[in-house]
Amino acid sequence: AHKNAFAAAIFDNPPTRQEIETALHEAGLPMPTGNVMDVLNDLAQSLSPGDFRQTVDKITLYKLSDSSPLSEEDIAACAPSSTEADIDDILMVVADARADQIGPVLRKLQAQGVNAVSLCIGAMRHFRSLHRVACDTTGRPNVWGPNKDRIIGQARRWGPAKLETALTVLTDTDLKLRSAGQNAPAMALVERAFIRLAMLGSR
Known part of the structure; x- marks a missing residue:
C-alpha cells in the first residue's frame, strides 16, 4: 500500500425524517401522523438504509388493498424481528441496570x-424512546411491542434528566466508533458505555 494511504470505516447513516417522508411518498403510502411517524423514525434509526427500504416495500404490499391510515400495528407486522430481537435483549439488560449481565x-x-x-444505534433508539415516554404528559405514552410495560417502567425509573445523560453518553460513543482515528476495539467501547449506563440507571 502507498505510504500515505489510510483506511477509514464507512458507515451508512440512518435516514433523516425528510428521507423517510420521501421513501413513503415514492412508495405511494399516505403520510403517517404524530406518534406513528415517531415509531417509523425509531425503526429507521435501528436498521441499515437497505433494510429500511425493504421494510417500506413490505409495508406497501401489506397495505395494498387497505386504505386505512398507516398504524403502529402495520409497522410492527412488517418490521424485521431476528437480529432486532437479539439486540433488544442487551438493551433491556442495560435499561434495567443489570450491569453484571452486560x-x-x-x-x-x-x-x-x-x-x-448496530448496538450503539439500537441503544440510541431505545433510550430516545424511553425519553419520549418519560416526557409524556398525556398519561397514555405511545409504546408498542411485547416489551411495552417494561419500557414504561424503565422510563419512569430513569426520568428525563438521567435519560438525557444516557443519550449524551451514547452520542459520544457513536462519534468515537465512527472516528477514523479510533484505535480501541469497537465492542470494548460499547461495553464500557453500556456498563456506565447501567450504573447510572441503578442510582
Whole structure:
C-alpha cells in the first residue's frame, strides 16, 4: 500500500425524517401522523438504509388493498424481528441496570455477528424512546411491542434528566466508533458505555 494511504470505516447513516417522508411518498403510502411517524423514525434509526427500504416495500404490499391510515400495528407486522430481537435483549439488560449481565450477553451477540455500531444505534433508539415516554404528559405514552410495560417502567425509573445523560453518553460513543482515528476495539467501547449506563440507571 502507498505510504500515505489510510483506511477509514464507512458507515451508512440512518435516514433523516425528510428521507423517510420521501421513501413513503415514492412508495405511494399516505403520510403517517404524530406518534406513528415517531415509531417509523425509531425503526429507521435501528436498521441499515437497505433494510429500511425493504421494510417500506413490505409495508406497501401489506397495505395494498387497505386504505386505512398507516398504524403502529402495520409497522410492527412488517418490521424485521431476528437480529432486532437479539439486540433488544442487551438493551433491556442495560435499561434495567443489570450491569453484571452486560458482558455475557454482548459476547453472545458478538458471536452471532452483531457489530458495535448496530448496538450503539439500537441503544440510541431505545433510550430516545424511553425519553419520549418519560416526557409524556398525556398519561397514555405511545409504546408498542411485547416489551411495552417494561419500557414504561424503565422510563419512569430513569426520568428525563438521567435519560438525557444516557443519550449524551451514547452520542459520544457513536462519534468515537465512527472516528477514523479510533484505535480501541469497537465492542470494548460499547461495553464500557453500556456498563456506565447501567450504573447510572441503578442510582
